[in-house]
Amino acid sequence: MKSPIRLERRLEQPRWLNWAIPLISLLGALVVGGLVLLATGKNPLDVYWRILDRGFLSERSITGTLRTATPLAFTGLCAAAAFRLGVINIGGEGQLYVGAVGAALVGLWMGGSAPVGITIIVMVVAGMVFGAMYASIVGVLRSQFNTNEIITSLMLNYIAGIILNYLIFNSRSYWRDPRSVGFPSGKPLEERTHWPTYELFGFSVAFGFLLAIAAAVVLWVIYKRSRLGFEIGIIADSPRAARYVGIRTKWTIVAVTAMSGALAGIGGASQVGDFAHYLDAKGLQLNNFGYTGIVVAALARLNPLGAILVAVLLGGLTNAGYSLQGPDFPSGLVGTLQGLILFTAVAGEILTKYRLRSNRAGTKAVAA
Amino acid sequence: MNSNIFIVIAASAIFYGTPLFFAALGGVFTERSGVLNLGVEGMMLIGGVTGAWASLHVGGSAWFTVVAAICIAMAAGAAVAALHAFLCVTLKANQTVAGLSITIFAGAVGLSSYFANIWKVAENPVTRQIRKLDVLGLADAPIVGPLLFNHTILTYASWVMCAVASWYLFRTKIGLQLRAVGESPQTADAMGISVVKYRYIHTMLGGALAGLGGAFYSLAIVPTWVDGMTKGAGWIAIALVIFGFWRPGLTLLGAYLFGALQSLGTVLKSRSYDIPGDVLDALPFVMTIVVLVLVSTRFAHKRIGAPAALGVPYEREER
16 A cells, blocks of 8 residues: 655755744644544634633733743743753753742842842842752753753652742741741742833733843854854764864753753743742642743744744643633643644654655645 | 561552553563653553543443453553654654653643543542452461552552563564664664564553553552642653663562652651651652662663664664
């Protein structure tokens, strides 16, 4: 039996694939998701329309979408930065928690005394440092002992979750509000430590979101213009070749993993400074921002500027999920759709290597 | 005698280690064929939720229901694994990201939670559980009772499977061909072995075993459905494949070691030892990292047993 379509090796990768693949992937995910919805007795068009409506079609929904997009942008950049080197850091989740712990620590400690600007800067830096240090565990183990970074970073996610629970629920830590007796919660930060929000085009935009855009631009410049970016490209393509030409691959792995963790760490700091204003042990763990960041990075094809756009897109999906959740919009639906998007994005990568050709007489291109 | 803490821990290590072993044994098969499966956690959860559904909705005698639930969970795990094989074998996608996509798609906040929600599985505790047996009436015998004669049917099945798997991998022709596919698909292909077929079958077999492990959580350990109930067991299972050097017997030992770590919290808490619960909760995860580092340093250059073509898609035209 001959399959009607065959794969033909591409000799070069046309530029239009950069945006065509994410679009095809997204469309594919919606179709497959629609089949899942149909199979479980839901009307896909109705569900999709409501997601669109709650995610993107009003000022209020866009404000909420940008709010959800903020941590996703950071975790997306975190994943993209590491994946680009070939280091599969899936520890964005834990690095985000730890960044939040760091930012909450300095926020509580500096409290109302220091000037507002300085407090905010120190909180951002603390988030970065904590996230970077936590990620360095993964980077050092990978570069020194060649330990599988996927499993170590994932284990550290669980450990970070346990640390959060310990700090808020199971100890009398500095982060816990001593007044919260019945249900323990984090100590609230002084109002002076709250990060500003800006009104842009009628939507309120968190300071953290602007930081994410700035971080994406910095990353983009690093990739395009710096020596480090060049070396990252070589190591990703061939670690061996990189060593032969004298690139310090071990150092680069540690540095990039730390940078990747720093990005997720700012995401955690932004959760504290922009939104929660205390160390929200439960809320942080509820949202799976780190794992969704992997979807963001994959759909953006590891492009930092693309990651911001995709973060807004998936932020809208997640945000719609929050506001729609109920009996006829079960939890798990948004996660399923996100997983499908990642799934089709992975599948879509085949189009960079191959073109699909019809196997019937003549060689008419079927798609792509 | 049988309430001696070491015996209690050893017995519960076997109990908690059983699902880890199923998932890890599945990983051994999958990885021996050269496919890396990081979707184990997702497959376990899908197995868990479908098993719980079946135990609530399949009628008949208790035994029939349990057997049906196990079969359905295994079929569901295999179905999800087929998706993974499609990505990795047919589309030759990056196996790491493909596996992650499976875990995110099927995992704790994905399809397994969606199914649990629309089937209303979480609201009802599982009535038809997989219970511990009293084999030959020896469950209360000193020492050997709790260790050997007081387990679920699946634990006994896992011992049989461990032996059969070793025989299959190292003593049969198909096992030899399977290892050839994982070591050098080019050679296997030249010998006339279908690389695609072997990889599909063993990835799906791995998924079925992961689904079985998931069902053990929802039908025996907890036993009711909770979103994300495997809590990283799938990932520990992936690490166990490495600790076990891709061999069923060693994997079984590793699974019991981690079963012991997982059960330590429950056992020590029930005896009011004053150890912070969070430390015990973190122990399996910390130990996974520690053991992984140990294994990767000592055998950095000569990783015993790792299939040479693991994680590499096979493309016939690229020789």
